[in-house]
Amino acid sequence: MISVKNLYHSYNNDKNYQVKNVSFEVNEGEIFGFLGPSGAGKSTTQNILTGLLRIQKGEAIVAGYNVRDMSKEMFNKIGMSFEQSNVYSKLTAKENLDFYRKLFDVPTRDSIELLKLVGLEGKENIKAGNFSKGMKHRLTFARSMINNPKLWFLDEPTTGLDPSIAANIKSIIKEKNREGVTVFLTTHNMFIADELCDRVAFIVDGEIKLIDSPKNLKLQYGDKLVEVEYVKEGEIITEKLSTVLEKDKKSLQNIISRYEIRTMHTKEATLEEIFIKVTGRGLI
Amino acid sequence: MKLFYSFIKELKLASRGYYFYIELFVAFLILFVFLFAVPATFDSKSSEYIYLDMPKEAKDMYLEEILYKDIDKKAEVVKVKIDNEKKDALLYITEDKKIYVLNNKEDVIDIADKERKTSGIIKIDDENNVKYEYYLQGYESQRLKNLLKILHVEEADTLKEVMDNQDVRSISTNYELLSDRENILPSVLVFNGSLMGLFIIAAYIFLDKKEGVIKAYAITPSPVWQYLMSKVGVTSFTSIISSLIVLIPIMGFKPDYILLLVLLIVTGFFSSSLGLLIASFYKNIMQAFGVLYVVMMLMILPNIAYFIPSWDPSWIKIIPTYFMLEGFKTILIGNNDFIYILSVSGGFLITGIILFVISNERYKRNLLE
Numbered sequence: 001m002i003s004v005k006n007l008y009h010s011y012n013n014d015k016n017y018q019v020k021n022v023s024f025e026v027n028e029g030e031i032f033g034f035l036g037p038s039g040a041g042k043s044t045t046q047n048i049l050t051g052l053l054r055i056q057k058g059e060a061i062v063a064g065y066n067v068r069d070m071s072k073e074m075f076n077k078i079g080m081s082f083e084q085s086n087v088y089s090k091l092t093a094k095e096n097l098d099f100y101r102k103l104f105d106v107p108t109r110d111s112i113e114l115l116k117l118v119g120l121e122g123k124e125n126i127k128a129g130n131f132s133k134g135m136k137h138r139l140t141f142a143r144s145m146i147n148n149p150k151l152w153f154l155d156e157p158t159t160g161l162d163p164s165i166a167a168n169i170k171s172i173i174k175e176k177n178r179e180g181v182t183v184f185l186t187t188h189n190m191f192i193a194d195e196l197c198d199r200v201a202f203i204v205d206g207e208i209k210l211i212d213s214p215k216n217l218k219l220q221y222g223d224k225l226v227e228v229e230y231v232k233e234g235e236i237i238t239e240k241l242s243t244v245l246e247k248d249k250k251s252l253q254n255i256i257s258r259y260e261i262r263t264m265h266t267k268e269a270t271l272e273e274i275f276i277k278v279t280g281r282g283l284i
Numbered sequence: 285m286k287l288f289y290s291f292i293k294e295l296k297l298a299s300r301g302y303y304f305y306i307e308l309f310v311a312f313l314i315l316f317v318f319l320f321a322v323p324a325t326f327d328s329k330s331s332e333y334i335y336l337d338m339p340k341e342a343k344d345m346y347l348e349e350i351l352y353k354d355i356d357k358k359a360e361v362v363k364v365k366i367d368n369e370k371k372d373a374l375l376y377i378t379e380d381k382k383i384y385v386l387n388n389k390e391d392v393i394d395i396a397d398k399e400r401k402t403s404g405i406i407k408i409d410d411e412n413n414v415k416y417e418y419y420l421q422g423y424e425s426q427r428l429k430n431l432l433k434i435l436h437v438e439e440a441d442t443l444k445e446v447m448d449n450q451d452v453r454s455i456s457t458n459y460e461l462l463s464d465r466e467n468i469l470p471s472v473l474v475f476n477g478s479l480m481g482l483f484i485i486a487a488y489i490f491l492d493k494k495e496g497v498i499k500a501y502a503i504t505p506s507p508v509w510q511y512l513m514s515k516v517g518v519t520s521f522t523s524i525i526s527s528l529i530v531l532i533p534i535m536g537f538k539p540d541y542i543l544l545l546v547l548l549i550v551t552g553f554f555s556s557s558l559g560l561l562i563a564s565f566y567k568n569i570m571q572a573f574g575v576l577y578v579v580m581m582l583m584i585l586p587n588i589a590y591f592i593p594s595w596d597p598s599w600i601k602i603i604p605t606y607f608m609l610e611g612f613k614t615i616l617i618g619n620n621d622f623i624y625i626l627s628v629s630g631g632f633l634i635t636g637i638i639l640f641v642i643s644n645e646r647y648k649r650n651l652l653e
């Protein structure tokens with residue numbers, strides 16, 4: 001669905017690139033995530049792929065169209081939700097969607113149905129300018145699905161949303177993906193990446209450091225940990241112990257033989273811990 | 285069809301913003317002022333300051349001649365302020381002029397020098413020829429200078445003959461054909477229509493930039509030019525409405541509205557495209573304000589030439605509003621100079637298209653800026 005080779009981008013048109021030698025492929029039907037801290041170049045890459053930024057150096061094929069000379073037709077097949085919501089504040093939620101529908105040449109979804117989907121039912125006749133930040137974000141998100149896109153770009157789809165709304169958005173993304181929609185998303189939230197993505201690319205300072213599935217990464221990089229909770233002299237104690245390190249293995253045996261065990265589970269390293277290990281950087 | 289929907293959406297947006305109402309309000313305000321405050325014709329008699337440098341008999345004869353043209357056949361003794369001093373003068377009021385006859389040569393020169401009025405000395409030389417000496421201000425048009433020259437070239441044998449042959453020509457043609465009130469209308473049309481359009485479309489663009497909706501539009505199959513054109517459509521539409529609000533009650537059905545619409549549309553298109561282009565270089569209205577202001581002031585300059593026919597430097601003709609004014613005036617006079625109107629309209633259409641195409645390229649290229 002997407003094929004990117006040696007992509008570079010510099011906002012000042014100099015050698016100080018904000019996106020450096022980025023190459024990756026997104027397969028049809030998968031959810032592919034760009035995970036990286038803020039300022040890493042995620043949005044820049046996405047904007048080049050959707051033609052919002054002019055491609056400078058490198059090659060990119062998106063939904064069968066070369067980004068260098070993309071045709072407006074391509075936009076019938078793709079949808080994009082923005083990091084910063086951008087809707088007409090003087091139009092109502094429904095008017096915003098109704099107008100947007102008219103701009104496509106393919107069948108579009110009913111505005112009311114979409115508003116319902118993102119939890120904005122009953123709000124259709126309120127001007128978007130009177131919406132809260134989260135509501136505007138959901139409206140922007142709903143708009144990106146209006147043309148039933150085959151390829152869906154999502155820039156920080158859940159950032160800044162209430163957990164319950166974020167959960168709703170995540171389940172919509174999963175559902176669309178199950179229907180066959182290919183998703184390219186950017187996030188600095190490892191839970192999103194972990195939970196949604198079939199594969200993630202770690203990106204820092206405009207460079208991709210690694211691409212793999214969260215599961216593989218954990219197998220490969222995660223030290224096996226055991227979290228054990230036991231009672232020692234009437235007190236409950238919790239400890240995280242490695243199943244690899246000799247010292248930890250010994251103390252684990254010791255705990256098991258001497259104390260009353262309350263709970264014990266193996267614990268995988270989080271994607272964030274792996275990210276830090278690979279890139280030497282945190283996600284904030 | 286998409287263009288039509290975009291236009292309707294823009295109209296909806298415009299109707300929910302306040303610029304739209306400001307424009308309509310201003311139109312009604314102008315109409316109100318015109319109908320109730322501006323007299324159809326105000327005192328526009330031109331004033332002439334002269335000194336008669338000639339023997340008494342000749343002078344008396346000349347004054348008698350002027351008196352004959354005076355409306356009440358009486359000369360008034362008045363004071364004329366020259367360089368903060370009050371000087372005596374005789375005032376004759378004729379159909380179209382106020383003639384002040386001053387008492388000495390110095391006053392003539394002072395009034396030209398200190399009060400910036402055009403004045404003249406009329407004298408008779410040894411051969412009994414009448415000589416005219418004018419004191420001009422330096423900015424008078426060549427046309428006026430030529431006119432003054434040819435006015436008096438013929439040598440005459442007698443004073444009487446000169447006076448009888450004296451030819452009064454109006455400096456601008458058409459001038460008498462419109463009432464004073466009507467004469468201001470072209471300026472109103474240019475100001476309320478085009479200049480407001482230029483400013484308002486830029487304001488709309490900056491509003492959209494702020495809301496980021498241009499980006500959302502850019503990722504649809506609809507071309508950017510339609511987005512821009514729908515904005516041009518709305519600003520032109522509102523400027524036509526506000527122009528008609530002022531025009532119809534004042535001019536009735538005298539002017540040719542078809543020609544008028546053509547000129548309103550193309551000038552609206554031209555100035556909106558200019559506004560689009562200017563807006564494409566800036567992120568917000570504060571940054572663009574300086575340039576918008578300078579452009580609008582330049583566009584207002586030709587109004588001065590329009591109201592002061594004697595000031596008409598040739599460089600003013602490179603400012604497009606000059607032709608807007610002339611075009612609207614030609615239509616309002618009603619002599620239906622199709623060729624002139626259509627060529628002026630064609631000029632605005634072509635330059636408008638060029639500006640629009642450049643703007644379109646710029647917006648396509650720099651959507652995120």
Ligand SMILES: Nc1ncnc2c1ncn2[C@@H]1O[C@H](COP(=O)(O)OP(=O)(O)O)[C@@H](O)[C@H]1O
Binds near residue numbers: 011018037039
């Ligand atoms: N319009 C712009 N002009 C100049 N620099 C920009 C612009 N947008 C982003 N940048 C810079 O490019 C880098 C990458 O930004 P971005 O792609 O937005 O990061 P991310 O989406 O990963 O948070 C950052 O250093 C940012 O400051």
Ligand SMILES: [Mg+2]
Binds near residue numbers: 042156186
């Ligand atoms: Mg970003």
